[in-house]
Amino acid sequence: MKSKVIVFPGSNCDRDVAVAIKKISGSEPQMVWHKETSLSNSDLIIVPGGFSYGDYLRCGAIASTSPIINEVVKKANEGVPVIGICNGFQILIETSLLDGALIRNNSLSFICRDVYIKSENQTSIFTKKTNIAKMPIAHNEGNYFASDETLKKIVGNDQVAFKYCNQEGEITFQSNPNGSLENIAGILNDRKNVLGLMPHPERAAESALGCDDGKYIFESILS
Amino acid sequence: MSISNWKYNTEQSLVENHGLKHDEFESIVEGLGREPNLTELGIFSAMWNEHCSYKSSKYWLKKLPTSGDRVVQGPGENAGVIDIDDGDVAVFKMESHNHPSFIEPYQGAATGVGGILRDVFTMGARPVANLNALRFGEIDHPKTKHLLSGVVEGIGGYGNCIGIPTVGGEVNFHPSYNGNILVNAMTVGIAKKDKIFYSAAAGIGNPVVYVGSKTGRDGIHGATMASAEFDDDSEDKKPTVQVGDPFTEKLLLEACLELMKQEAIIAIQDMGAAGLTSSSIEMASKGNVGLEIDLTKVPMRAQNMTAYELMLSESQERMLMVIDPTKESLARNIFRKWDLEFEVIGKVTDTKNLVLNMNGKEEACIPINILVEDAPEYQRDYVIREPSKRIKIIQDQFDQKTIIPDLIEMISHPNLCSRKWIWEQYDHMVMADTIVRPGSDAAVVRVHGTNKGIAISTDCSPIYCKHNSFEGGKHAIVETWRNIIASGALPIAVTDCMNFGNPEKPEIMGEFVECIRGMAESCSYLNYPVISGNVSLYNETNGVGIYPTPAIGGVGLIKDLSKTMTIGLKNEGNIICVIGETSGHLNMSQYLSIIKNKEEGCVPEINLKIEKKNGMFVLDCIEGHLTVSVHDIGEGGLLIAMSEMCMAGNLGVQIEVKKEFLHAYLFGEDQGRYLIEVSEKNYEKVIALAKDYSIYIEKLGVVGGTDLKINHLNKVSIAQLVEKNSEFFEKYTGE
Numbered sequence: 001m002k003s004k005v006i007v008f009p010g011s012n013c014d015r016d017v018a019v020a021i022k023k024i025s026g027s028e029p030q031m032v033w034h035k036e037t038s039l040s041n042s043d044l045i046i047v048p049g050g051f052s053y054g055d056y057l058r059c060g061a062i063a064s065t066s067p068i069i070n071e072v073v074k075k076a077n078e079g080v081p082v083i084g085i086c087n088g089f090q091i092l093i094e095t096s097l098l099d100g101a102l103i104r105n106n107s108l109s110f111i112c113r114d115v116y117i118k119s120e121n122q123t124s125i126f127t128k129k130t131n132i133a134k135m136p137i138a139h140n141e142g143n144y145f146a147s148d149e150t151l152k153k154i155v156g157n158d159q160v161a162f163k164y165c166n167q168e169g170e171i172t173f174q175s176n177p178n179g180s181l182e183n184i185a186g187i188l189n190d191r192k193n194v195l196g197l198m199p200h201p202e203r204a205a206e207s208a209l210g211c212d213d214g215k216y217i218f219e220s221i222l223s
Numbered sequence: 224m225s226i227s228n229w230k231y232n233t234e235q236s237l238v239e240n241h242g243l244k245h246d247e248f249e250s251i252v253e254g255l256g257r258e259p260n261l262t263e264l265g266i267f268s269a270m271w272n273e274h275c276s277y278k279s280s281k282y283w284l285k286k287l288p289t290s291g292d293r294v295v296q297g298p299g300e301n302a303g304v305i306d307i308d309d310g311d312v313a314v315f316k317m318e319s320h321n322h323p324s325f326i327e328p329y330q331g332a333a334t335g336v337g338g339i340l341r342d343v344f345t346m347g348a349r350p351v352a353n354l355n356a357l358r359f360g361e362i363d364h365p366k367t368k369h370l371l372s373g374v375v376e377g378i379g380g381y382g383n384c385i386g387i388p389t390v391g392g393e394v395n396f397h398p399s400y401n402g403n404i405l406v407n408a409m410t411v412g413i414a415k416k417d418k419i420f421y422s423a424a425a426g427i428g429n430p431v432v433y434v435g436s437k438t439g440r441d442g443i444h445g446a447t448m449a450s451a452e453f454d455d456d457s458e459d460k461k462p463t464v465q466v467g468d469p470f471t472e473k474l475l476l477e478a479c480l481e482l483m484k485q486e487a488i489i490a491i492q493d494m495g496a497a498g499l500t501s502s503s504i505e506m507a508s509k510g511n512v513g514l515e516i517d518l519t520k521v522p523m524r525a526q527n528m529t530a531y532e533l534m535l536s537e538s539q540e541r542m543l544m545v546i547d548p549t550k551e552s553l554a555r556n557i558f559r560k561w562d563l564e565f566e567v568i569g570k571v572t573d574t575k576n577l578v579l580n581m582n583g584k585e586e587a588c589i590p591i592n593i594l595v596e597d598a599p600e601y602q603r604d605y606v607i608r609e610p611s612k613r614i615k616i617i618q619d620q621f622d623q624k625t626i627i628p629d630l631i632e633m634i635s636h637p638n639l640c641s642r643k644w645i646w647e648q649y650d651h652m653v654m655a656d657t658i659v660r661p662g663s664d665a666a667v668v669r670v671h672g673t674n675k676g677i678a679i680s681t682d683c684s685p686i687y688c689k690h691n692s693f694e695g696g697k698h699a700i701v702e703t704w705r706n707i708i709a710s711g712a713l714p715i716a717v718t719d720c721m722n723f724g725n726p727e728k729p730e731i732m733g734e735f736v737e738c739i740r741g742m743a744e745s746c747s748y749l750n751y752p753v754i755s756g757n758v759s760l761y762n763e764t765n766g767v768g769i770y771p772t773p774a775i776g777g778v779g780l781i782k783d784l785s786k787t788m789t790i791g792l793k794n795e796g797n798i799i800c801v802i803g804e805t806s807g808h809l810n811m812s813q814y815l816s817i818i819k820n821k822e823e824g825c826v827p828e829i830n831l832k833i834e835k836k837n838g839m840f841v842l843d844c845i846e847g848h849l850t851v852s853v854h855d856i857g858e859g860g861l862l863i864a865m866s867e868m869c870m871a872g873n874l875g876v877q878i879e880v881k882k883e884f885l886h887a888y889l890f891g892e893d894q895g896r897y898l899i900e901v902s903e904k905n906y907e908k909v910i911a912l913a914k915d916y917s918i919y920i921e922k923l924g925v926v927g928g929t930d931l932k933i934n935h936l937n938k939v940s941i942a943q944l945v946e947k948n949s950e951f952f953e954k955y956t957g958e
Binding site for chain 1: 376379380383384385386468469470471473474561562646647648649650651652653654655656657658660669784
């Protein structure tokens with residue numbers, strides 16, 4: 001398994017995700033500085049969480065113009081699995097690999113807590129091992145939004161990867177932490193090889209941290 | 224001092240505006256053999272203010288125990304260092320940012336976090352945890368809501384962005400902070416024992432390098448502002464508050480840690496309060512050398528900056544280093560990679576002078592020893608107030624039927640309710656090593672890649688400190704010690720952040736002296752030294768001072784994380800025991816304050832001998848896997864602690880107490896106590912161990928159900944407790 005973790009100035013979950021992948025896959029991911037231009041030989045590309053460029057201008061906007069991004073887009077279009085977590089999700093949206101937008105949480109404050117998510121799409125390489133999972137969120141701008149047309153498209157095409165739910169797996173208003181449209185926590189691209197999600201599976205990949213549901217997402221890619 | 228006595232060419236008002244006293248100016252003139260120019264005056268002002276010079280506190284701080292088996296570096300460096308085995312060290316310190324946070328809460332708090340982070344990574348440690356200790360005025364005060372929201376957002380804004388988890392803290396509200404809030408930030412970092420970096424400049428001719436952000440005009444005289452009292456015009460001081468840029472700090476952190484692997488750094492010092500002035504003087508003084516700096520080379524953000532402005536700017540995210548000249552280009556490339564400034568601005572000299580040049584002209588030449596060793600030190604007059612006296616509390620005035628309503632009122636109160644609204648705005652899980660999250664006794668953070676962890680807790684009870692400064696000082700230390708024990712860790716050392724009023728007032732100085740005496744007593748007895756800290760005086764507005772607040776941050780070590788303890792109840796049928804004797808000390812308690820609206824009576828005393836024995840017993844129980852949850856009994860007393868365990872574990876308890884004065888038993892604040900949860904199977908073992916330790920233990924009740932019940936008379940559902948406990952902040956800030 002050759003996985004690559006892209007590192008931007010201000011990424012801060014790059015190490016966390018590398019540790020989780022190493023623990024689950026047994027092989028160490030390669031860290032790729034954003035100024036590099038090649039991602040050859042990649043089985044999995046991770047765009048990690050954090051505050052790339054301080055979230056200045058608009059979350060993910062500056063990072064989406066980094067040199068490595070052309071290569072990420074190219075590999076994604078070739079079918080290489082790509083995951084964007086939190087800020088990584090925001091970056092993938094800015095690159096247009098994923099549809100919609102992530103706007104300010106409806107509470108207007110940063111939220112860090114455990115949430116439950118449920119996989120809507122049951123067949124993609126990312127979601128097939130997860131049913132209901134507990135994992136933390138930590139973001140200011142995780143409120144998923146899309147136009148009616150886009151929403152119709154992603155729902156119709158089974159591109160909704162995860163939705164926020166309660167412990168029993170019911171998609172409720174109360175279980176939506178940030179105001180996301182239809183409780184959407186993560187989406188896939190058309191081809192289902194690119195996933196963006198706001199929750200942090202890498203922070204919930206071992207029981208010592210309170211929960212290990214996050215590992216199923218990584219395991220499902222590796223299997 | 225009347226104007227007629229003024230014999231100098233320098234305007235007296237100019238000297239006064241720089242916060243310097245007549246005799247202080249006299250000694251400057253004497254030391255230099257001439258009058259200082261404006262730049263030099265600014266430098267003296269920056270170095271000799273209370274914040275940088277500790278002139279009122281130094282004498283007393285020396286009375287604190289600062290050494291111990293595990294102390295690698297005590298006070299005097301950027302942060303203290305303790306040994307945590309296997310060649311690892313923990314580096315930590317707490318620092319105040321009170322004055323700026325009152326003027327501009329978001330930026331004040333944010334740059335407070337930024338400053339303390341730099342203190343820790345300057346030492347070569349990767350920061351792994353942030354904590355804080357916050358005090359605000361009463362909730363009905365018109366400024367409190369704005370200050371609370373701003374400070375919490377500022378702390379989160381900085382810590383979240385840089386990606387260091389904020390894992391714990393404390394907050395409370397009291398009218399004494401109406402005009403002066405307290406924002407104390409603590410950072411803990413992890414380093415290798417043989418890779419600690421210090422600030423002493425060395426190697427004559429070696430380059431002095433400036434790295435990080437450019438210098439602007441922000442924060443000029445920040446430290447001087449922080450050394451003065453406030454009045455109604457304090458808002459006008461906004462331009463003295465710095466603006467934080469956590470993104471740049473993240474780059475600076477990574478660049479510094481990357482360079483530190485290269486053995487290129489000889490000395491390093493962050494530019495905190497008084498910026499380039501204090502950092503350069505600190506490095507020269509520690510190294511017993513001189514520095515020559517060409518100010519034209521300092522990267523500038525604004526145009527036409529003067530020597531005076533450059534030396535006094537408190538622009539954030541900057542560092543000063545002395546590096547090995549053969550590694551200059553390597554170092555430059557690392558900083559270039561991270562898009563940061565890197566400029567050689569001077570060199571180490573053997574003159575022992577600080578020499579500043581600009582555009583070929585000498586702007587200042589000051590012997591370092593005048594600035595540092597000749598800095599004023601005062602033994603200010605002090606008066607020790609009599610501790611407040613015991614009041615008689617008459618049992619007949621209490622009705623047992625009020626116990627549950629009283630409990631609900633107490634756990635809903637801003638000072639005792641859940642702080643979830645605050646910590647959910649902090650990323651407390653980034654770095655994926657947070658083992659015990661906020662809301663337990665101490666936060667526990669794993670040392671990355673190992674199975675050991677550090678437990679960290681901040682605490683202080685200003686009400687105790689006000690009414691009995693000696694016992695209050697003792698208590699502040701002990702409270703963190705207990706919290707660390709309750710999480711299963713061996714307490715090792717503390718950092719202190721001494722927040723007081725105007726030291727020129729003898730009664731304030733008396734509070735300081737007594738708090739120190741109390742702290743020293745606890746620290747010595749518990750072998751729990753002070754290894755770093757900070758003093759913030761002049762926390763007064765219009766002549767009204769804050770309550771004495773020696774905020775303490777304690778750190779302990781858990782060698783095996785499987786022995787980590789939390790407060791949440793675990794299993795039905797388990798037995799709850801109280802460790803430590805309860806006499807029912809309602810004097811000066813939260814019960815009196817919240818329910819009876821009285822801040823009266825004597826402060827509970829701590830018997831350190833019993834305290835230590837009880838703590839060691841609890842730790843032994845945890846080590847032997849005899850308990851499954853532990854909580855220390857703090858403010859609010861036994862029933863508050865019990866409720867917190869129920870709420871955290873979402874389990875009920877049946878309490879059986881045969882005491883006549885039930886209120887006193889349940890809400891009294893006797894010291895040295897813990898609640899422990901023990902399985903039936905281990906109960907006898909625990910009782911036997913208690914006998915060995917000859918400590919006081921009593922059975923309180925049995926875990927089970929969904930209610931907290933007392934003697935079959937009174938009960939409340941855990942769900943209702945949770946609801947009431949979590950209501951306040953959201954309602955208050957949402958209004």
